[in-house]
Amino acid sequence: MQEKYDHKEIEKKWQKKWQEDNLYKTEDEVKGKENFYTLVEFPYPSGNLHIGHWYAFAVPDIFARTKRMQGYNVMFPIGFDAFGLPAENAAIKHGVDPRKWTYENIAYMEKQLQSMGNSFDWSRKVITSDPEYYKWTQWLFLKLYEKGLAYKKKASVNWCPSCNTVLANEQVVAGKCERCDAEVIQKDLEQWFFKITDYAEDLLSDLDNLKWPEEIKTAQKNWIGKSEGTVLKFEIRNSKSEIKEKIKVFTTRADTLMGATYVVVAPEHPWLTQEILNSKSEIRNKEEIQKYINQTKQKTEIERTNEKKEKTGVEIKGVKVINPANGEEIPVFVADYVLGNYGTGAIMAVPSHDERDMDFAKKYNLPVKEITLDWDLQKFGQKVTKYKLRDWLLSRQRYWGCPIPIVYDPEGKPHPVPKENLPWLLPEDVKDFAPKGESPIATSKELRERVEKIFGEGWKPEYDTMDTFIDSSWYFLRYCDSKNKNEPFDKLRLKKWMPVNRYSGGAEHNTMHLLYSRFFHKALFDLGLVNESEPFIKRMNRALILGPDGQKMSKSKGNVVDPDEMVEKVGSDTVKMYLAFIGPYNETGQYPWDLGGVVGIRRFLERVWKIAAKVNNTPKPPLNLRGGAERSEAGELGVGNKKLENLLHKTIKKVTEDIENYKFNTAISAMMILLNELEKITPHQKSQGEPLTLDMFETFLKLLAPFAPHMTDEIWNSPTSLKLCGANESSIHLEEWPKYDESKIKEENVIIVVQINGKVRAQFEAETGISEKEAQEKALIMPDVQKWLDDKEIKKTIFVLNKIVNFVV
RNA sequence: GCUCGGGUGGUGGAAUGGUAUACACGAAGGACUUAAAAUCCUUUGGUCGCAAGGCCUUGUGGGUUCAAAUCCCACCCCGAGCACCA
Numbered sequence: 010m011q012e013k014y015d016h017k018e019i020e021k022k023w024q025k026k027w028q029e030d031n032l033y034k035t036e037d038e039v040k041g042k043e044n045f046y047t048l049v050e051f052p053y054p055s056g057n058l059h060i061g062h063w064y065a066f067a068v069p070d071i072f073a074r075t076k077r078m079q080g081y082n083v084m085f086p087i088g089f090d091a092f093g094l095p096a097e098n099a100a101i102k103h104g105v106d107p108r109k110w111t112y113e114n115i116a117y118m119e120k121q122l123q124s125m126g127n128s129f130d131w132s133r134k135v136i137t138s139d140p141e142y143y144k145w146t147q148w149l150f151l152k153l154y155e156k157g158l159a160y161k162k163k164a165s166v167n168w169c170p171s172c173n174t175v176l177a178n179e180q181v182v183a184g185k186c187e188r189c190d191a192e193v194i195q196k197d198l199e200q201w202f203f204k205i206t207d208y209a210e211d212l213l214s215d216l217d218n219l220k221w222p223e224e225i226k227t228a229q230k231n232w233i234g235k236s237e238g239t240v241l242k243f244e245i246r247n248s249k250s251e252i253k254e255k256i257k258v259f260t261t262r263a264d265t266l267m268g269a270t271y272v273v274v275a276p277e278h279p280w281l282t283q284e285i286l287n288s289k290s291e292i293r294n295k296e297e298i299q300k301y302i303n304q305t306k307q308k309t310e311i312e313r314t315n316e317k318k319e320k321t322g323v324e325i326k327g328v329k330v331i332n333p334a335n336g337e338e339i340p341v342f343v344a345d346y347v348l349g350n351y352g353t354g355a356i357m358a359v360p361s362h363d364e365r366d367m368d369f370a371k372k373y374n375l376p377v378k379e380i381t382l383d384w385d386l387q388k389f390g391q392k393v394t395k396y397k398l399r400d401w402l403l404s405r406q407r408y409w410g411c412p413i414p415i416v417y418d419p420e421g422k423p424h425p426v427p428k429e430n431l432p433w434l435l436p437e438d439v440k441d442f443a444p445k446g447e448s449p450i451a452t453s454k455e456l457r458e459r460v461e462k463i464f465g466e467g468w469k470p471e472y473d474t475m476d477t478f479i480d481s482s483w484y485f486l487r488y489c490d491s492k493n494k495n496e497p498f499d500k501l502r503l504k505k506w507m508p509v510n511r512y513s514g515g516a517e518h519n520t521m522h523l524l525y526s527r528f529f530h531k532a533l534f535d536l537g538l539v540n541e542s543e544p545f546i547k548r549m550n551r552a553l554i555l556g557p558d559g560q561k562m563s564k565s566k567g568n569v570v571d572p573d574e575m576v577e578k579v580g581s582d583t584v585k586m587y588l589a590f591i592g593p594y595n596e597t598g599q600y601p602w603d604l605g606g607v608v609g610i611r612r613f614l615e616r617v618w619k620i621a622a623k624v625n626n627t628p629k630p631p632l633n634l635r636g637g638a639e640r641s642e643a644g645e646l647g648v649g650n651k652k653l654e655n656l657l658h659k660t661i662k663k664v665t666e667d668i669e670n671y672k673f674n675t676a677i678s679a680m681m682i683l684l685n686e687l688e689k690i691t692p693h694q695k696s697q698g699e700p701l702t703l704d705m706f707e708t709f710l711k712l713l714a715p716f717a718p719h720m721t722d723e724i725w726n727s728p729t730s731l732k733l734c735g736a737n738e739s740s741i742h743l744e745e746w747p748k749y750d751e752s753k754i755k756e757e758n759v760i761i762v763v764q765i766n767g768k769v770r771a772q773f774e775a776e777t778g779i780s781e782k783e784a785q786e787k788a789l790i791m792p793d794v795q796k797w798l799d800d801k802e803i804k805k806t807i808f809v810l811n812k813i814v815n816f817v818v
Numbered sequence: 819g820c821u822c823g824g825g826u827g828g829u830g831g832a833a834u835g836g837u838a839u840a841c842a843c844g845a846a847g848g849a850c851u852u853a854a855a856a857u858c859c860u861u862u863g864g865u866c867g868c869a870a871g872g873c874c875u876u877g878u879g880g881g882u883u884c885a886a887a888u889c890c891c892a893c894c895c896c897g898a899g900c901a902c903c904a
Contacts, residue, residue: 222822222823223822223823224822224823224898224899226822227821227822227823227899227900228821228822228898228899228900230821231820231821231822231899231900231901232899232900234900234901234903236903236904238904258904259903259904260904261903261904262904273904313902314901314902318902320902345902346902346904347902347903347904348902348903348904350903351903351904352903352904355904356904357904358904359904363904364819364902365902365904366904368902395903397900397901397903516898516899519898519899520899520900590830590831590841590842591830591831592830592831593831596823596824597823597897597898598823598824598897599897600830600831601829601830603829603830603842603843604843605829605830605842605843605844606829606830606842606843607843608842608843609841609842609843610842612842612857613842615857674830674831674832674841674842675831675832675833675840675841677841677842678831678832678840678841678842679840679841680841681841681842682840682841685841760837762836762837764836764837764884764885766884766885767836767883767884767885767886768885769837772837804884805884806884807836807884807885809836809885812836812837813836813837813885815836815884815885816884817884817885
């Protein structure tokens with residue numbers, strides 16, 4: 010073994026060796042081993058691995074490696090979420106082909122990922138932009154289409170004027186495009202949707218069965234937005250007092266019905282265009298109403314939903330409605346503070362019980378009626394449940410995505426592309442990718458000709474591509490059967506792996522990817538394609554790594570930490586272990602990158618290296634092989650080694666439990682404590698120490714192996730060190746995870762704290778399991794205790810086994 | 819406004835009813851060195867004290883308990899999600 014810990018040489022060597030030995034290739038079945046599926050969100054091939062990727066992939070690798078050593082058959086796959094806008098934007102800016110840009114980035118990033126030394130099973134790699142992959146994305150889309158879960162409709166949709174494409178509701182954050190921050194506007198367009206709303210109730214109620222952080226569950230609950238209420242019907246009367254029809258309002262407060270002094274309909278309400286603005290209607294201010302509707306349309310979502318904005322509206326003159334509870338005639342307004350796409354698009358206004366209605370009533374001098382609440386008023390309506398969740402808008406007017414496998418006949422009626430024509434290839438003869446409001450694919454001559462050739466003259470292709478969140482809604486299923494040429498995945502094969510045991514990723518996907526995947530999986534379950542209704546049993550959301558200045562890393566701030574540079578300087582093991590040490594992994598906190606912390610980890614590893622060398626170089630007699638250190642004739646360990654053995658077993662327990670809970674930081678600190686003790690007894694340091702036994706050090710190395718896989722394998726296999734004891738010609742990562750012995754964790758002696766009125770006044774050492782009586786007696790004779798008791802009367806004594814004697818005076 | 823997290827040394831954090839500040843960083847002092855780096859040793863929450871030791875301290879104020887960072891109530895602050903959703 011070399012004197013110097015040369016991370017560069019070691020890491021290169023072992024990465025190569027692991028790859029040659031196919032160490033992490035996972036079979037679907039291994040006799041005597043239980044399968045375990047641990048998943049990380051696959052990256053977008055942006056072209057460069059940043060420190061966030063390291064945090065996302067290298068730290069969960071600790072977990073995967075541990076599980077493998079614990080005897081599970083672990084699948085830990087990786088791939089690329091390769092469709093998406095950046096490729097297209099690069100194409101527009103630099104004139105490169107998005108395909109070329111993407112695949113070059115993937116090649117480069119794969120190299121970077123290799124330098125991480127993760128135990129990924131690369132043989133299962135998926136790339137969503139590969140025709141072999143998106144063929145099945147299309148196939149699944151058509152399955153949903155056949156089931157009526159994918160449909161096309163004209164609707165008012167979110168439009169990003171900068172990306173020049175529509176967006177799903179989930180991709181609009183505070184009225185802005187999630188991608189580019191441009192203000193989103195509304196457009197009436199014919200678009201493709203998934204009927205995620207059919208699953209609103211299931212998506213909500215099944216959350217209870219998931220071992221997910223509360224944070225995600227509540228985010229999804231908020232997003233689904235269930236509310237139970239009543240639909241009340243108000244009869245409409247025109248100026249001649251004829252009853253024409255009824256207008257439905259949705260309310261969660263039917264008990265306030267007596268206080269309704271007017272009704273409001275949203276500007277989008279179909280009743281306005283179909284009846285009110287109709288030439289036959291007797292409305293006196295049609296023009297005014299039409300003008301108001303037009304004004305609303307021009308507003309952005311932000312303008313319209315700004316609460317501080319003064320409310321506006323127009324009375325519909327010539328009709329009144331009748332309160333079903335008391336027969337009162339009340340006016341009807343159109344106002345944009347009522348939303349067209351929630352509830353029934355109309356409300357009853359109760360100014361005395363609703364602030365918004367009060368604001369409006371004040372402005373337009375409408376009456377405010379004080380009332381007593383009456384729960385019985387519900388009988389005038391019908392109980393209904395409404396959700397805020399909207400259908401998932403899936404089409405995008407962009408190029409670099411999965412083509413929607415639909416064609417239109419000469420009448421414009423949509424037809425699915427037959428399965429034998431899948432993959433329905435993305436045309437390659439598109440040159441201009443600049444977004445113009447229509448997909449760039451519309452310029453493809455090849456696609457138009459392809460459609461006419463297959464389907465006949467006058468047939469036209471669908472030009473839109475799919476939202477990339479569809480690609481990522483089933484990638485975890487494909488990992489289970491990534492080479493399947495006949496179907497997206499084999500159901501029996503899925504059974505071996507699904508549902509995913511552990512899934513870790515970022516909080517930004519709480520109401521996007523995680524919601525979409527659940528929907529998709531539920532739909533596939535109902536189609537009989539998968540075996541269960543939920544894909545991810547346990548989800549862990551990770552924290553965020555900030556720049557050294559505590560700010561979000563960004564090129565403009567100049568606080569970006571380059572992982573390649575760090576790996577070059579201190580090694581992959583150090584970078585990975587530092588990230589694990591920075592704080593608890595399973596919390597959505599934010600941790601600033603701290604170079605000092607990196608140094609601390611590097612020091613720790615250097616010390617391990619040194620101790621390994623010393624264990625080896627110790628001359629024969631003090632080096633007792635295989636647990637033989639300093640034993641008496643009867644085979645008992647000396648005092649020092651016994652203490653150490655006790656600490657070792659405690660450390661095994663702590664590290665094992667902490668890894669299970671993703672608390673890698675405290676697992677590392679436990680190993681540091683152990684190392685501090687190991688150093689004290691190795692001969693190279695304090696001469697009065699006792700020799701370290703080899704099997705203790707081996708156990709320590711195994712605990713460290715998932716954290717510092719390269720270095721530990723090097724020590725493990727070093728021909729001049731541990732091999733002395735006749736072992737270790739194969740990887741340490743194939744070793745069994747150490748088990749702790751409960752009997753060895755037990756302390757012979759414990760420190761009993763003596764408290765008086767809950768304050769610590771003294772302590773003494775006693776045998777474990779000391780009785781209450783004995784402990785009291787021992788405590789009472791202590792001078793420190795007597796001093797504080799001071800002849801006062803002891804009213805009560807509290808005894809906590811092996812911990813505390815507390816006298817209350 | 820509603821919902822969910824969170825607030826502990828100079829810093830990242832540990833402890834989820836039982837000795838608060840583990841572990842690491844930083845800082846100070848020392849050893850080695852011509853010197854520096856590296857390494858090793860010691861100290862390191864505040865405060866009073868020569869010392870022994872005392873008192874105080876987990877955002878603030880109350881409460882429950884023999885005992886509270888931890889449980890309860892109110893408030894303040896930070897982060898995240900939702901939000902004119904009737």
